[in-house]
Amino acid sequence: MIQRIRINAYQVGLVFEYNKLVSVIQEGSYWIWGRKEVIVYEMKQSFVSTIDINILLQNQDLANRLEVVEVGDNEIVLLFQSGTFKEVLTTGRYAFWKGYLDYKFVKADVSKVHITEQINLGLLENIKLQLFTRKFQVLNHEKALLFVNGAFVKELTAGTYYFWKNAITVDVKNVDVRHQQMEISGQELLTKDKATLRINFFVRYQVINVFKALVENKDFDRQLYIIMQLALRAYVGGLTLDELLSKKETIAAAVLEEVSNKITEMGLQVTDSGIRDVILTGEMKEIMNQVLVAEKKAQANSIMRREETAAMRSMLNTAKLMEENEMLWKLKEMEYVEKIADRIGEITISGSGNIIGQLKEIFVK
Structure with missing residues (x-):
């Protein structure tokens, strides 16, 4: 049985005979004899085969063409292609073609708490990586305490903190430090x-x-x-x-x-x-109002008594002055006459007797 196989640029062909890899062919045209099978792989993609990769790598020609990455338990590998993050590789063995794309691999131990690997913080927000990390945020007006497996570790100031997600318990307790x-x-x-x-x-x-x-x-x-x-x-x-x-x-x-x-x-x-x-309360309020009213009444009475006392003292002083000075008595008589004249149209007084006495006789009647 003869078949013609064409391998294009950036392709690799694996020739199998009875499921055993016998040769690796690259760009060109080939005549394949006998009961052989050719599987063509694109070099721009990672190498994936249904046959155990450990068996395939026994072929030295293929092993030289592949870059093999092994990811152990409690490990992940960040795959970068031409400087751009592409994928997270979990436990297993992976192979990538050499020479076509520029690959970079960053291995991380996720069995520990802190992320010590040189990983950009912005990358930790990538949805593919969020499955393996836990995030805590301490706001500008807060402080926080970090606990690992229930034990206090340290005090945290404002910022965003990332830790690997694993069986270890990590807890961050925040508190507002504002007034x-x-x-x-x-x-x-x-x-x-x-x-x-x-x-x-x-x-x-x-x-x-x-x-x-x-x-x-x-x-x-x-x-x-x-x-x-x-x-x-x-x-x-x-x-x-x-x-x-x-x-x-x-x-x-x-x-x-x-x-x-x-x-x-x-x-x-x-x-x-x-x-x-x-x-x-209602009863106490009523009592206090009564006390207040009583105090105000007492103050008012006190003021009135002071005013009355002052008025009496003034009248006494006036009487003493009038008793000592006849002219003041005459002036007082004239003051009374003036006040009466304002209210009465006409008053007739005869003789030269006591004017006050005569006025008294007039108004008492």
């Missing part, structure tokens, strides 16, 4: 004199020790809320209502000083706090 505000609202409290009221309290805080906040304490924000709540209750319970209202501006500082050590132990720093509102 934050916590509201402690509607706290119903009982003062020392048994007055019931509600207080709205706020706390402005910041995480300054990430390890203490995340590792040594659980739910640090919830703990801060409870600590401030209990301290506020204890402090208010030691004051009467009047004392509370008079010390409203200093209560926050006193409460904060009381719990400052506990806050530091949680890795936090409180930069500001204060009472937003003091709300009296």
Whole structure:
């Protein structure tokens, strides 16, 4: 049996006889004799055969034409073709034709945690490589802690972090390190004199020790809320209502000083706090309004008494002056006459007696 085979440029032919590779032929025309089979391969593609490659590579001519890449367990190989990333090779043996395309191979050990190979970070976002990596992001206003198999490794600052995906557990715990505000609202409290009221309290805080906040304490924000709540209750319970209202501006500082050590132990720093509102219950509000009205009435009565006293004192001084000075008495008489004249059309007075007496007789009748 004779057959003619044509091998074009950038092709390679493998000649088999009884499934055994007997020769390798390249560009040209060939007459094939006997019960032989020729399989033609394109050099622009990787070499893939249905026959075990380990058997084929026993042919030295073929072995010289191929570049063989072996990928072991827990390894991957990044295949670059003419400088461009093409594929990820997993466990196995691969062969590529030499001389036609420029291949580059980057082997990586994926059994470890950190990516130490010289791989461009942008390439780690490639969908083909994402299957083998895990990604964690720490924002600009955050800090984070890295844990490997549950053990703390180090603190991470803002950035994007990649690790190999394998059986090793990797966890990154983020925390916001910006100033934050916590509201402690509607706290119903009982003062020392048994007055019931509600207080709205706020706390402005910041995480300054990430390890203490995340590792040594659980739910640090919830703990801060409870600590401030209990301290506020204890402090208010030691004051009467009047004392509370008079010390409203200093209560926050006193409460904060009381719990400052506990806050530091949680890795936090409180930069500001204060009472937003003091709300009296319905009954207490009515009582306070009554007290306020009574105080204002007392103030008004006091002012009226002072004015009356001043007026009486003025009248007494005037009487003394008139008693000592007859001219002032005459002027006073004229003042009365003037006032009466404004109201009465005509008045007739006879004789040279006491004018005031005569006027009195006129108006008393």
